[in-house]
Structure formats: structure tokens, C-alpha cells
Amino acid sequence: MITIANKTFSSRLFLGTGKYSSATMMEHAILSSGSELVTVALKRVEHQHADQNELLSHLKHPKIHLLPNTSGVRTAKEAVFAAQLAREALETNWVKLEIHPDPRYLMPDPIETLLAAEELVKLGFVVLPYCGADPVLCKRLEEVGTAAVMPLGSAIGSNKGLTTLDMLEIIIDQARVPVVVDAGIGAPSHAAQAMEIGADAVLVNTAVAISADPVAMADAFRMAVIAGRLAFETGLPDVKQGAQASSPLTAFLDV
Amino acid sequence: MFTEIFDSYDWHEVHAGIYKKTAADVSCALARKKRTLEDFKALISPAAAPFLEQMAAMSHQETVRRFGKTMQLYAPLYLSNECQNICTYCGFSLDNQIPRKTLNTLELLQEIAAVKEMGYQHILLVTGEAKQLVGMEYFRKMLPVVTAHFAHVAMEVQPLDEQDYAELHELGVNTILVYQETYHEEDYKMHHPKGKKSNFQYRLETPDRVGRAGIHKIGVGALLGLDDWRTDSFFTAAHLHYLQRQYWKSKFSISFPRLRPHVGGLEPKTVITDRELVQLICAYRLLNGEVELSMSTRESRSFRNHIIKLGITSISAGSKTNPGGYAVAPESLEQFEIDDDRSPKEMATVIEQAGYQVVWKDWDTSLQ
Numbered sequence: 315m316i317t318i319a320n321k322t323f324s325s326r327l328f329l330g331t332g333k334y335s336s337a338t339m340m341e342h343a344i345l346s347s348g349s350e351l352v353t354v355a356l357k358r359v360e361h362q363h364a365d366q367n368e369l370l371s372h373l374k375h376p377k378i379h380l381l382p383n384t385s386g387v388r389t390a391k392e393a394v395f396a397a398q399l400a401r402e403a404l405e406t407n408w409v410k411l412e413i414h415p416d417p418r419y420l421m422p423d424p425i426e427t428l429l430a431a432e433e434l435v436k437l438g439f440v441v442l443p444y445c446g447a448d449p450v451l452c453k454r455l456e457e458v459g460t461a462a463v464m465p466l467g468s469a470i471g472s473n474k475g476l477t478t479l480d481m482l483e484i485i486i487d488q489a490r491v492p493v494v495v496d497a498g499i500g501a502p503s504h505a506a507q508a509m510e511i512g513a514d515a516v517l518v519n520t521a522v523a524i525s526a527d528p529v530a531m532a533d534a535f536r537m538a539v540i541a542g543r544l545a546f547e548t549g550l551p552d553v554k555q556g557a558q559a560s561s562p563l564t565a566f567l568d569v
Numbered sequence: 570m571f572t573e574i575f576d577s578y579d580w581h582e583v584h585a586g587i588y589k590k591t592a593a594d595v596s597c598a599l600a601r602k603k604r605t606l607e608d609f610k611a612l613i614s615p616a617a618a619p620f621l622e623q624m625a626a627m628s629h630q631e632t633v634r635r636f637g638k639t640m641q642l643y644a645p646l647y648l649s650n651e652c653q654n655i656c657t658y659c660g661f662s663l664d665n666q667i668p669r670k671t672l673n674t675l676e677l678l679q680e681i682a683a684v685k686e687m688g689y690q691h692i693l694l695v696t697g698e699a700k701q702l703v704g705m706e707y708f709r710k711m712l713p714v715v716t717a718h719f720a721h722v723a724m725e726v727q728p729l730d731e732q733d734y735a736e737l738h739e740l741g742v743n744t745i746l747v748y749q750e751t752y753h754e755e756d757y758k759m760h761h762p763k764g765k766k767s768n769f770q771y772r773l774e775t776p777d778r779v780g781r782a783g784i785h786k787i788g789v790g791a792l793l794g795l796d797d798w799r800t801d802s803f804f805t806a807a808h809l810h811y812l813q814r815q816y817w818k819s820k821f822s823i824s825f826p827r828l829r830p831h832v833g834g835l836e837p838k839t840v841i842t843d844r845e846l847v848q849l850i851c852a853y854r855l856l857n858g859e860v861e862l863s864m865s866t867r868e869s870r871s872f873r874n875h876i877i878k879l880g881i882t883s884i885s886a887g888s889k890t891n892p893g894g895y896a897v898a899p900e901s902l903e904q905f906e907i908d909d910d911r912s913p914k915e916m917a918t919v920i921e922q923a924g925y926q927v928v929w930k931d932w933d934t935s936l937q
Contacts, residue, residue, distance in 0.1 A: 333637020417820040
């Protein structure tokens, strides 16, 4: 169970909805993953006729909540506008704030993201910002009232895993809001690793969507997230070089 | 500006450099994680021909990773065939005695209705170059009509000044396509003897002006066959390489119009075969994972069916290349002959059968 703002989700796996070979395939993969929060790009939705949208019609399940995202915008101003459109079209005040003005690596703009987050929180949105794995930025986002932070594991769609591991550990250590590791998670082991270091959730898209069998891959991620979380809650032993004798320094006290 | 980079190259040296590449150069290029423009030369060289299957597999994989199993559909909409330029290869050239037509608002609305009926949300507006009749004044009048009906508006019109592009952006235009035709300066002048288009420099600098105006997506390309297609493609790639770094907030796309030998038309200087076109598409993808690659209806059914998986990210269907072609005046002269005349619905079925999701909408004019 994980709670973000006022909602509780039984799965710590969140999914994207892009890149699938069909909307039906997407639906089956999402159901297989057990995910209860899926993100949808506003630009893909006909916001005046959201009720007739094919993509959305495949996401109508009682347990699945929509998280509209602002993908495609380049500035805070555009993001705030997009979030408002999304609120009308999808009837939710939740928004995944994505401002990546660079279309090559899709790196989030920290300055515009912070500005937009502050504004959107004031406007009553539940803001989940996609951001760089920058511990200070994550604290600043938290301070302006975001409901979570979503630092990147590596570049979107890169499947490289947690190349930002050290920074993610600091972010998780410092955070007072849920940390959702987003982007770059290319294998179930990456998702498990994120959970093992204490991330509250992960968001996955490419690795499932472009898999030869998205339904099976979604299930693999479902299990990996559960396993990683269980390991974190149980407490993993520290990694040590070589063996260590028991109590070599204080054994004399027992004599 | 790109001019400085362009001036640092010599056409003949580049040409020779491409044709000198060996199988070993191609192997090196394929083994690299990040490829350079030199690698691109190897990949488009004759030496890469035996590597085509491997290139296709890598291009497929890279495209799916970046774009997913999706294909964007779009349609061209010709607003006018008025043109003050002479271009030796174009049906709308000033010296061609054809009935000239520019859509008025009512006609445009009829065309829009026909295109929307086919399911389209992304539209590409096309004109010739006739500044008085089809200039900014005309665009100011017509664009609000278009943006009210489409989620994504692209334009392929005459080169404009930076402030005009900024205004088009404000009017809701997302994408500007402007093709250099050829980067061979002397041959360019030979093929464009009259009109504003004869100014090579102004055209070469156009993507810079588009980029400075903050346009979201910029399309570049060469008319393949007008000159040596390999050398022109290298310059296109070098142009893209520069533009991507200079205008880092813009997206880019490349198209592959090829000049085909036909009766009474201009004989291509070099013919690019189907195999070579596939090689070129894969080479662009292996150079650049993010660039959008676009395919028109100039190509045959069979070619288009198979190219879906090889690196292309957007494709047109049911296209008409004459103003009024969809509803107002379907019989008028087209700019170029369509080879694949399947409807968008038929094309969508082919795409879905190939295991791809057809994307009709991937933008919103209200987002800009």
C-alpha cells in the first residue's frame, strides 16, 4: 500500500500508456501489472471529446486512476495551461508535471518545473513532478507542496536502469513525500533495485510497452516491485568486502 | 548560422570521402555506440550495401525503443499552386501552363471537412511561392480556419523571415518543413533559374530563421536524385547535426522525396534505388535516434508496407497534391504523381497488421 495525497494504491508500480502496439495490448498489460495509477499524455487525448477517446476507453477500470501528464510543453506557463486542460478533460486534479524542452534526451527543466509546481499547487492540483535526480531540487519541490517527487533513474526510454543511484539514495533519505523513480527502468531488476533502496514506487513504460510480450513483462515488473519492497521492509544486510570475524575487538569482555 | 559550417565543406571532397569508405569503415560505424558524421558517410556509402540487413535490424530496434510500436498518420493539404519560381523538376513551376488555383475560405472548409472525414488530426499545409497572393496576409486569414479543426498543423511553404515564422508559431503552426532540394550550389542555381527560390543562401539559412523563431519542429531534406543523393544526404545530416545543437528545444524530421525518371520530366542525375533508399533511412536512424523520419505516398504500396518497420515514424495516406484535390477540384493537376493511392483507413489496417498502433493525434494546438 502506498498513499499519495488522498489516494491509496495497493500497487507500487505505475505505468505509462505510450508506445504500445495497440490500445488493447496496453489495457491487457496494465491489468496484468496490477498498477492502479497510469499516466496519459494530454496531447494524445482529444480533450473536447475525452469521452469518445479510444485510448481512454481502454483505461476505464474501477481500480485504475488516470494521471494526466504535460509531455510536450516547454515552459512553466504552457505546463500550467496543459494541466488545466487535463483537469477539464480527464476530470482529475492530479497531474504529472513534465517539462522537458529538450526533445533529444527529454531532460526535465529544473527551473521551469519548480515554477510550474508552485503555481499548480496554488491552483489546487496534486502535483507529481518528473525531475532530475537532484536532491536539492527534490527538497525545493517538496517545499512548494508537491505530492511526490519523480526523479529519473536515467534518460526516458533508455532502459539503462538506475544510473543516478547515489543521488536517488540521498533523495530517498531526505524526502518527506513519496519518491517515485521514473524513467530509465528497463528491466524488472532495475525496478526491484529502486524498491530495495527505499523508493516508494516506480513508473515504467518503454520496457513493458515494446516488449515482445507486454502482458508477461508487466507481470514480471509486478513481481519485481513486490519483491524489492518486501526486501526493503525486511531490511537488507550491508554489503561487505570479505568475511568478518564475530566480535574480534570486544570478545575479551565475555571472558 | 549553418552557412559557416556549410562553407567549411567542399562538395567534391565530401563526395570523394563517401565513395572511399570501405567495409571496415562500415563495420566500425556499426559497432559504435554514438555515431559521427564520418560514420554516417560510411553507412550511406556503396560499401555499406552488403550490411543492409544488419542496418535494418538495428534501425528497427532503435526506432522501437525511442518511438514505440507506433506510427503517426498525416495528410498534406495544398492551399495553392500559384508559384513565381521556375524549378526544373516541379509541376507547379512558373513556366508550366497549368490552371492556377488558390483556395478561398469556403473551399478550404470543404477540403478540411473531407480530410477530417478520413480521420486526420495532423495536417500539412502546402503552397508554392507567390508572395502577393499566398503570403502572410493569406496565412493570417486561413490559419485560424485550419487550427480550429486540427490538433497539429505543419506548413511547407516558401522561405519566410524570422518574424513571420514567429507569427506562424503564434497562429498555431507547430512544424515548418523546408527542403534544400540540393546542397550543390551550382546545380541548385541551374535547377532554380528564376524567382526568389534562386537565392541559394537565403534558402540554406531558412532552418536557422525557423529555429530562432521557436518553432517546435523543423523538417529538412533534399530532393533525392537532383544531384548525387549520397552527398546531398551527408549535407542534410550535417545540417541536422548543427540545427539540433543550436536549436535544442526544437524537434526535427527528415523526408525522402525522390526524383523518379518519367516521360517528359527531368532526368535524375543519380537514381536512388529502393535498396538504397532503405539504406539511407536506416543510416539516418543509426546516426540519430530521435529524428522523425517521414514517408510520403510517392512510394509504392509494397515499399511502404515494408518500410513501416525500418525506421519511419510518420506516414501520409490518401494524399492529394493539388489544391482542392480532396473535395473542391479532384481532377486538377497534381504536383507529383501519387503511387500509393490507398485510403488512410486501408493504410491504418496495414500498419496495425504490422503490429503497430496508428497515432492520429499526438499534439494539441492549445499547448503552444
